[in-house]
Amino acid sequence: MPAKLPSDIAARQVAGNLLAWYDAHARDLPWRSPPGTNAPDPYRVWLSEIMLQQTTVATVRPRFEEFVARWPDIESLAKADDATLMTAWAGLGYYARARNLIACARAVISEHGGAFPATEEGLRGLPGVGAYTAAAIAAIAFGARAVVVDANVARVVARLFAIAEPLPAAMPDIRAATDSITPDARAGDFAQAMMDLGSSICTPRSPHCLSCPLSAHCRAYGEGDPERLPVKRPKAGKPQRYGTIFWVERDGQVLLVRRPPKGLLGGMRALPTGPWADSPPGLADPPLAGAWRMVGGTVDHVFTHFRLELALAVASADRHSGNGIGDEWWPIADIESAGLPTVFAKAARAIRRAG
DNA sequence: AAGCCGTGGCT
DNA sequence: TAGCCAAGGCT
Numbered sequence: 001m002p003a004k005l006p007s008d009i010a011a012r013q014v015a016g017n018l019l020a021w022y023d024a025h026a027r028d029l030p031w032r033s034p035p036g037t038n039a040p041d042p043y044r045v046w047l048s049e050i051m052l053q054q055t056t057v058a059t060v061r062p063r064f065e066e067f068v069a070r071w072p073d074i075e076s077l078a079k080a081d082d083a084t085l086m087t088a089w090a091g092l093g094y095y096a097r098a099r100n101l102i103a104c105a106r107a108v109i110s111e112h113g114g115a116f117p118a119t120e121e122g123l124r125g126l127p128g129v130g131a132y133t134a135a136a137i138a139a140i141a142f143g144a145r146a147v148v149v150d151a152n153v154a155r156v157v158a159r160l161f162a163i164a165e166p167l168p169a170a171m172p173d174i175r176a177a178t179d180s181i182t183p184d185a186r187a188g189d190f191a192q193a194m195m196d197l198g199s200s201i202c203t204p205r206s207p208h209c210l211s212c213p214l215s216a217h218c219r220a221y222g223e224g225d226p227e228r229l230p231v232k233r234p235k236a237g238k239p240q241r242y243g244t245i246f247w248v249e250r251d252g253q254v255l256l257v258r259r260p261p262k263g264l265l266g267g268m269r270a271l272p273t274g275p276w277a278d279s280p281p282g283l284a285d286p287p288l289a290g291a292w293r294m295v296g297g298t299v300d301h302v303f304t305h306f307r308l309e310l311a312l313a314v315a316s317a318d319r320h321s322g323n324g325i326g327d328e329w330w331p332i333a334d335i336e337s338a339g340l341p342t343v344f345a346k347a348a349r350a351i352r353r354a355g
Numbered sequence: 356a357a358g359c360c361g362t363g364g365c366t
Numbered sequence: 367t368a369g370c371c372a373a374g375g376c377t
Binding site: 057 | 370372373
């Protein structure tokens, strides 16, 4: 069931109203140039778009500032070593983004002469740059007329056109509808305006339709129940898994390992763990032989597709204990600077509290 | 195509 | 509180 599209005149009114609203209400964000200006830095646009994937503006803002202070341009980022970059990314989640970030920076240097491709097609070929991100960079950094559809835009458009088909099956209709209202000029501002509108006015629950510049054109508002859109498929439940953290000390240092390069928390520094199973594995598969003892309490963590309950085991090692490849003895007093993913940072804090 | 892949804020 | 949600990409 194709969406009913407004006339060309209505489409122009939607874009005009939205851009006028944006001119008055655009947020001041460090990667964003003032509305109407046309000199954004593609490097900063790209970096912000990668960081913002599935991540809130509030979380990204300080981390973006750290990154651009440390690596102000694509050349400096391409020269960073992998471990340093992964440490800097720690806590942001979806660590494949960090692996792709440095791969992308190096590809821009080695395959594109140090300049980002200016077209959607060219951008789409870069590591970590998918359909959304390619369109966003093309529009925001290069002023191209690209159809930018993220979760905010999808919600706004599903309501504006009253598209009732469930996501993600509705995406082709939503994309076509977005195309029909995307202006030729200021496509980058239009995209950012749609995202700002989605995050502040056209919210998932309790949208603020009385403040919306598009309400006069919104079919869902006209029909009286915009909150019901977009329709989503129910999500599967998260299974519960169990594991054990092995905290072993030697001369005021703790043993850290490097996770395998792909998969969950891939490439990140970590505390040693045994197997993650459907029931508590106890002291199975410790990183080294020793007098392990369980300490009280557990650490709970929720990942995207399962829950994890970690038991805590501690031991002391003598100075001749063997090291595996990638193992490091890290000063316990500086554990916060090790770049541990949040689940391990939580475990470290719990163990240090337990003494 | 649908599952994998983090984390924190909000309700 | 427990679930929902987020400026998605990759396989």
